[in-house]
Amino acid sequence: MYTFLIAVGALLLLSLVWMVYRIQTLVSVVKGSDRKIASGSNKVNAILFLVFLVGSGALMFWYSIKEFDNYQMPVASEHGVITDELFWITMAVTGIVFLITHVLLFIFPYKYQYKEGRKAAFYPDNHKLELIWTAVPGVVMAGLVISGWMAWSDITAPAPEKAHVVEIMGYQFAWDVRYPGKDNVLGDYDYRLINASNSHGIDFTDKNSIDDFPSPRVVIPKGEPVLFKIRARDVLHSVFAPHMRLKMDAVPGMPTRFWFVPTKTTAEMRAELKNPEFEYEIACTEICGRGHFSMKKIIEVVEPAEYQKWLAEQKSFLQQNPSLAEGLKTEKKEIAGIN
C-alpha cells in the first residue's frame, strides 16, 4: 500500500515538474528570450557563483575550526611531529593559494558577466606574467620538496643498532607479533614450515629463534627506537599505526621495515585525552579481502623500566609449546629451557 502511494506521489511530482518545464519553455519562446545571447539566467548564474563562494567558504571555515580536535589526531612519535609540521606548513601554503584562486574564480563571473555593448579585452598573452607564475610555484615547490625530502631521508634511514625489534606479520585477517627475545635477533623463517602450531613458519633449527616469543600485543618502550620488521604471509597488507604516523606495506616474499621513537606511553595518552579506554591501534591499509576492515592490533607503549620487566616475563615459543622442538638436538632444548 505504502509503495503504491509513494509511486503515485512520485508520478504526480514528476508530472508537475514536467508541466513547469514545458510552461517555462513556452514562455521563453513567446518572450523571445531564448534568442538573446544572454538571458536573465546569466545574471542569476553570476550571482549564484558569489553565493556559493560566500556560503561554502563560511561552511568550510566553521567546520574546520569546530572539528579541529576531532580530525587532528594526537601524535605519539618523534618523526610524526615533523611530518605533522610539514603537513600544516603545506596546508598553509596551499590554503592561501586555494583561497586566492577561488575568490578570483568566483568573483570574475560576477564582475565580468555579459553586458550588451561591452567588448571583452583582447589580451592573448603576457610573457612576464607567465614567467612569474611559472617561477613562483617552482620556487615554492622546491621549498616544500626539500623540507619533505630531508624528513623522508631521516625517517627511512637505517634504524639505530640498539633499536628494539618487533616482527609484525599480516595474514588474512589479523596481525601476528613476534619478539626476538634476549639476543634481539629474530630467528629464520620459511613459509613452508607454517602449520597450525607454527603460524610464523619459524625455523627452530636456527639458534636465534630459540628465545623468540609471541605476544598478543605490540609492547614497546617510550623514548627508545623501535624497529618494526614487517612481512605478510598471504596477500599484501599494510601496517598503519595512525598515532605513530607510521605506515608500511606488508609484502609476501619481501620483508619491509619502519623504525620510529614513540614519545608518549599509553597511560600518558589516556591522561592527555581524558579517555581511560584509549589504545594505540594498528589497522590494515592495503585491500586484502573480506576482513580488511577488521585487522586490528593494539600497541602498548610503556616506560622503559616496565618494558624490561615485561620482557623478562615472556615465555618463548618453545617454552609455550614444547612440541615445536620435536626433532631438535637436546643441547638446543636445554638452551631453550625445555626438558
Add this chain to the structure above:
Amino acid sequence: MATATVAHHDTEVHGHQDHHDHEHHDNFITKYLFTTDHKMIAKQFLVTGMFWALIGGLLSTLFRLQLGFPDMNLEVLRPILGGWIDEAGKLDPTFYLALVTMHGTIMVFFVLTAGLSGTFSNFLIPLQIGARDMASGFMNMLSYWFFFVSGVIMFISLFLKTGPAGGGWVVYPPLSALEQAIPGSGMGMTLWLISMVFFIASSLLGGINYVTTVINLRTKGMSFSRLPLTIWAFFLTAVIGILSFPVLFAAALLLVFDRSFGTSFYLADIYVAGEALPNTGGSPVLYQHLFWFLGHPEVYIVLLPALGITSEVIATNSRKPIFGYKAMIISLLGITVLSFIVWAHHMFVSGMNPFLGSIFMFLTLIIAVPSAVKVFNYLTTLWRGNLIFTPGMLFSIGLVSFFISGGLTGIFLGNSAIDIQLHDTYFVVAHFHLVMGSASFFGMMAGVYHWFPKMFGRMMDAKLGYIHFWLTFVGVYMVFFPMHYIGIAGFPRRYYSWTNFEFTNLYTDLNMFVSVAAIITFAAQFIFIFNFFYSMYRGRKASLNPWNSNTLEWTTPLHPGHGNWPGEIPTVYRWPYDYSKPGAAEDFIPQHIPLSQTPESNLPHEQELVKLELEIMKEEADLVANESKH
C-alpha cells in the same frame, strides 16, 4: 570545380533536408551500428559511456548506503542483489569490495577514458582540423566495437555467482591472483582481465587513429600553431595512451600467466588457505611498477581532454582569446612528458627503496608547475571577459574549481614524508575524486552541452542545464570535501565498516551526510539524461553557430553528412581565438576568414602576412583554373 558551391552552404538552414548526402543511402546497420563515420562513432562512445556512468554511479550509491547507514536493513535490495544481502539484511563485505572495485574500473576506464576521449576525440578531431573523417574509418569502427565487447564481458562479470573482481581497481596481486584469498579473484578476475585486453586494444586502435589524423589530415593552413587547444589535448592524450597502455597489457599478461600457468612473476612465499604455494622469487611490487606506469599517465589520459575542452569553452564564452595559448601548449607538453616519470609516487610505502621515493617526490612536485600555469591562464582568460554562462561554460568553471581543490591536495600526497600518514586514507579518495574524477566528468559535461548542437542539430534546454550544474557542482563538493576531514583523521580506504577501531569510531554523522549528498548528486544526473534524450528529438533547432565560435566545426551544415563539408574543406587563415579583436565588427572572427578580409582588425604582424596570403591564394586560383582547362 566545387569551389563555387562552398560559399553558400552557410545559408542552408533547412534542417533535415541534406541535399549533399544523396549519394549513399545507409541502412540501419551501416548508419547506426557498423558505421565508419567518426561522428556516429563518437555518439556511440558517448551513449555507451553514459550507460556505464549510470552503472558506476549506481554501484557507488550502494556502497555509500553501507558507509553512511551501517545499521540500515537493505532487504529491499534483495530482488537486485540476491545472495549478496545476508539474512540480517546487511551487505556482504566481499561484495562491498567488489562494488568499490567495479565502481573504480568502470569510472576510470569505461566512462572517463572511453566515454570522454572516445567521444570527443572522435567527434572533434576531424571537424576541428578540417578532415573528412579519421585516417582509418575502419580502425575507428573496430575501436568502438572492441570497447563494446570489453563492456559486455565486464557487464557479465557483475552477475557471476562468485562476484566480479574484488581486489580494488588496481587489482594488486597476490590478492587478484589467488582465488583462495577472495572469491572475486576467480572467474570474476578472469573476465576482468579479458575485458581489459579488449579495452586496451580499443584504446590503441583509437589512439593510433587520432595521432595519425592530427598529423596527416589537417586542412590547408591548419598548422600546429593554429590548432585549437582541444586538438592539442586530444593529440597528446592519444600519445600518452599509445605509450602507456601496452605496459598495462604486459602487466595483465604476466598476471594471467601467474593465475593460470603457474609462473611466479608476482608471487612469492605464500601460505594461504592452509597450504603453502610453490611460487617463489616473484615480486608483488613489480606489478605495482608496471600498473602505475600506465596508471599514472591514465590520470592525465582522463584529465587532458577535459582541460582541452575547457580551454575551448571558456575562451568562446568569455569572448576572449585563451590567455597564453603557447604557454597552454607548453604546459600540456610538460604534463605529457612528466606524466611518465612520476608513477612511483603511488608506492612511497609499498616497500620499494626509499631513495627511489625521494626521486619520485622531486619529479612529482615538478608536475604541479605546469598545472598551476594552466589554472592561472584560465583565471586570466575570465578576467575582463564578457562572460556568457551557457551550461557548458558553467561546467568549465566548475572544472577549474575542482582542478584547483584536488590539485592542491596532490601537493600533500606527492610529498613522501606527508604521504606516510595520508596514503590509502580518505584524503586520497577526496584528492583523486576531485582532480581526476569530478574534473574530468565536468569536462565531459561541458563538452556535451557545448557540442550537442553540432551532434544532433538541436539545442539542449539551458535551464535544465543550469539546474543540473548547480545540483552537481554543490553535490560533488558536499560529497568529496568532507572526505578531507575524514582522511586527515586517518580513516582508511575500502573499509566496510568503521566500528572495529577506536580511531575511526567517529564521524558517523559526516559519513551519513556524504552518503545523502552522493545519492542526491546521482539522482540529479537524471535531469541531464532526460535533457539529453528529450532534446535529441524535441529540442529547439540549433543555428549553425549557436555560440558564435571560431573553430571549423561550426562551418559545416547543421547535419553534416559523412565527409563533413559538402564542398571543399575550408582553408584556415588564423588561430582559433580571435575573439573581441579590436577593430572587428563582430566579437569573433572564425578561422576560415582570411586576414585579407579583415584589414580593420589585423595586428601589425598579421598585416605583413596579408601580402603572403594573397599571393598564395592567387597561386591556388591559377592552379585550379589550369586544372579545369585540361
